[in-house]
Amino acid sequence: MTSTSEMCDIEQREEILLAPYAFRSEATRGRRYPEARHPYRGPFQRDRDRIIHCAAFRRLSEKMQVFTAEFGNYHRTRLTHTMEVVGIARTMGRSLALNEEMIEAAALFHDIGHPPFGHAGEGTLDALLLEDGGFDHNRQALRIAEKLERRYADFPGLNLSREILEGQAFKFEKDRTPLLEIQIVDMADSVAYDTHDVDDAMEMGLLRTDQLLVTSLWKHSANRIKARWTDLDDDLFRQLVVRDLIDIQVGDILEATRSRIHDAGITSAEEAREWPILVAPSPDIAEQKAEVETFLFRQVYRHPKVMRHRNRVTAWIETIFEHYCRESRLLPRRYESILRIEGERRAVADFIADQTDRSARMEALRTDRSGMPRSPMEKLF
Numbered sequence: 001m002t003s004t005s006e007m008c009d010i011e012q013r014e015e016i017l018l019a020p021y022a023f024r025s026e027a028t029r030g031r032r033y034p035e036a037r038h039p040y041r042g043p044f045q046r047d048r049d050r051i052i053h054c055a056a057f058r059r060l061s062e063k064m065q066v067f068t069a070e071f072g073n074y075h076r077t078r079l080t081h082t083m084e085v086v087g088i089a090r091t092m093g094r095s096l097a098l099n100e101e102m103i104e105a106a107a108l109f110h111d112i113g114h115p116p117f118g119h120a121g122e123g124t125l126d127a128l129l130l131e132d133g134g135f136d137h138n139r140q141a142l143r144i145a146e147k148l149e150r151r152y153a154d155f156p157g158l159n160l161s162r163e164i165l166e167g168q169a170f171k172f173e174k175d176r177t178p179l180l181e182i183q184i185v186d187m188a189d190s191v192a193y194d195t196h197d198v199d200d201a202m203e204m205g206l207l208r209t210d211q212l213l214v215t216s217l218w219k220h221s222a223n224r225i226k227a228r229w230t231d232l233d234d235d236l237f238r239q240l241v242v243r244d245l246i247d248i249q250v251g252d253i254l255e256a257t258r259s260r261i262h263d264a265g266i267t268s269a270e271e272a273r274e275w276p277i278l279v280a281p282s283p284d285i286a287e288q289k290a291e292v293e294t295f296l297f298r299q300v301y302r303h304p305k306v307m308r309h310r311n312r313v314t315a316w317i318e319t320i321f322e323h324y325c326r327e328s329r330l331l332p333r334r335y336e337s338i339l340r341i342e343g344e345r346r347a348v349a350d351f352i353a354d355q356t357d358r359s360a361r362m363e364a365l366r367t368d369r370s371g372m373p374r375s376p377m378e379k380l381f
């Protein structure tokens with residue numbers, strides 16, 4: 001089969017499957033470095049494969065979402081969080097007949113710029129780079145995709161489709177409403193962490209089921225489960241509630257989004273961008289989600305155990321940063337051009353952002369001269 005007829009297959013497939021307001025792969029604005037069409041993969045399938053095969057994606061497996069290995073072995077990592085987001089986003093995208101391949105690529109990409117130790121690591125790097133443009137995981141994702149990954153002979157980075165890069169840039173620029181596919185990924189991210197952070201926190205004993213009953217979203221699901229089953233043990237009860245919570249949110253988002261698209265009379269992907277965000281829950285569920293997020297912030301993200309860990313990792317990142325700024329010649333060779341062009345502070349930040357939780361911890365213990373505990377088995381709590 002020739003490449004043209006294969007591409008026609010993709011276009012025909014999309015014509016049959018996609019809604020008028022979905023983004024058509026043939027409408028892509030291409031890549032910064034032009035490349036010939038692939039014989040049997042569409043542009044976003046290629047993006048997906050490039051993301052999955054890059055080093056930054058693999059490192060997500062050893063980067064924390066909220067909890068590290070010191071807390072136990074049940075919790076989500078940045079990688080499993082990403083896979084939950086991909087799953088929820090594809091489900092929603094398929095139900096709305098959006099471009100599922102684009103959604104998959106954008107979801108796989110969305111957290112790729114996170115440094116080790118989640119938001120604690122990010123906050124520390126941002127403070128250290130205060131006078132050098134700061135550090136933001138969404139911007140870092142673009143640095144990875146455009147500069148830091150080296151996998152191709154003809155161009156730096158991954159040379160992803162412009163739509164995927166712009167979707168990521170929206171997260172910090174907020175200049176124009178993104179495509180519906182990108183809105184779906186954002187929403188799926190929020191559904192995923194609101195539910196799995198609660199689940200993880202409970203498994204680790206930071207939260208009790210009854211504490212969460214103060215939030216109406218949780219209470220509603222808990223009552224539905226109790227009405228259907230009696231005599232469930234705590235763990236199974238929690239699992240059923242968590243599943244129900246995802247189901248309720250996804251169902252609500254789909255219904256609310258569908259009627260917004262319908263009421264606005266949107267007939268193309270570009271038209272959707274002339275409106276405010278369309279992929280969102282109903283006002284009622286949005287309020288209940290906000291309540292869960294406030295609860296999570298107070299009870300989990302600011303829990304004394306989490307805060308103690310936060311302080312510890314802040315010191316680790318600062319130690320590595322100071323060490324490599326002093327001894328930038330010790331940076332691996334792949335940071336040489338960043339060092340030369342953008343200076344040592346940015347090169348060191350890129351190096352640190354490339355670390356996993358474990359390798360950052362080992363770097364900190366290796367480079368520290370301030371008498372910090374050196375045993376990797378040191379107790380956190």
Ligand code: MG
Nearest residue numbers: 081110111189
């Ligand atoms: Mg995320």
